[in-house]
Amino acid sequence: MKQLIRLSVSDFKLIFRDASLRTFLFLPILIFVVVIVVLPLVKNKFEVVAEYIPFVLIVATIEVTQMFGFIYAVMLIEEKEMGVSHVYGVLPISKMGFSLMRQVIPVLITILITWALLMTQPFYNLPFLSTLGFSMLSGLIVPPYALGVSILCKNKMEGLIWVKVFNLIVVIPVIAFFIPPSYTFLFTILPTHWAFQGLNHLILGEAFLLELGIGTVFLIALTALTARLFVQRHYA
């Protein structure tokens, strides 16, 4: 626990001392303003917007997830670029344990922000625990995102390209809401599809446990896979 706190303090020092990463930390404020202030105004002015509110909320939660995914991906790429990752490679730590432990704080913060966003949005009364469940699912997107981007690139420039690709992959299942139901299976191979569908069901007061369960298992498996590849490639 002490180690986790110490490591998180260092990570946050690095984030706050980097102007571009620091800016990203303020993204949730912008998202809160859009959802709590701007969206109700738009909805009142344009009635047609009302039926798209669930989709806006879904995209808003995924934006929160992308924030920490992006920040940690950039940090890991910088570590690799500067050779700091090699230093971790010769420390008396379990590389797998360390790689996963490092994701705990960003996951927790993402869960907290997502949960706060869903609980404070003015459109639906969402149940406390179920909302927390979906917030956890959103938080679980951070590790495979950050580790995945870091695995695939050698430097920051490549990293920014992969971030764009990952952002697209993460958001793309939202298309499933706008196509005939018989084609939605195409998106089931993407973990965020389950999060989106489940959250939509939660918002509409429908059954959502299946999507929550599949999404959770999917993301845990993806985290395990990316962590394994990350350990093989990051520290050597």
Add this chain to the structure above:
Amino acid sequence: MIRVQDLSFTYHGAPERTLKGLNFEIAKGEIFGFLGPSGAGKTTAQKVLYKILNGFEGEVLIEGQPLAQMGKEFFERIGVGFELPNHYLKLTGKENLALFGSFYPKEKMRKTADLFELVGMEDAMDKKVEAYSKGMKMRLNFIRAIMHDPDILFFDEPTAGLDPVNAHKIKAHIVKLKNDGKTIFITTHNMNTADELCDRVAFIVDGELQVTEAPATLKHTHGKHIVRVELTDQQTAEFSLDGLGHNPEFMQFLQKGDVQRINTLEATLEEVFIHITGKALKEL
């Protein structure tokens, strides 16, 4: 302390082996040097030994225990001085050491202020590393490697990027570490550094060891066993070292004029390297 038998290593996807059946031993309290040009396999060999590269063939034993079976406790016993500076640039030197030092047992840690003083950087410990020169970053590399008082030290080009004064400081401290009983494995292509520091050196070219011996022995074996005398009037003569004190020609020559210089003609380590490998370091 360290025994390496038939060590081979191939990088994933590489057409041929980077290390080809290396055999050597390093005794406790010894400074052992791997000499060779860039790409010879020096760093790869070190990486295998400090367990960052797995999947090697052959056997590496640390105090009789197979390296492959050693867990994370092995890393408490080793210190690694990397070839290039690798620090968090946005953190201060002190913060960098505090972060990495936090992974070692507290009782083993040396005092941060003492470490910075050791390399003449006491005024820079609270400055961000991004403001350091390359030499300062290399000195930070060095003190990070020794901060937890490890038994085995790996240094990759330990004096690279350092000015002569600081290079001397680092070399002097490496000798002190050896005198304290630490086992030290250095890789370098700098023959002078190897000559000054190493008890034994091994020449490595294209992943193969050519010879392993003490530098003095190599220089003696491959040098000329003669002494050259130069007088101030430009006259020079060479005499065999055998029975030099009783050589009347040598005595006579000395009396011919004022002596400007007397040198033994032992080979430099670089000359020995060229002689043994048939290649000059700069050609490779």
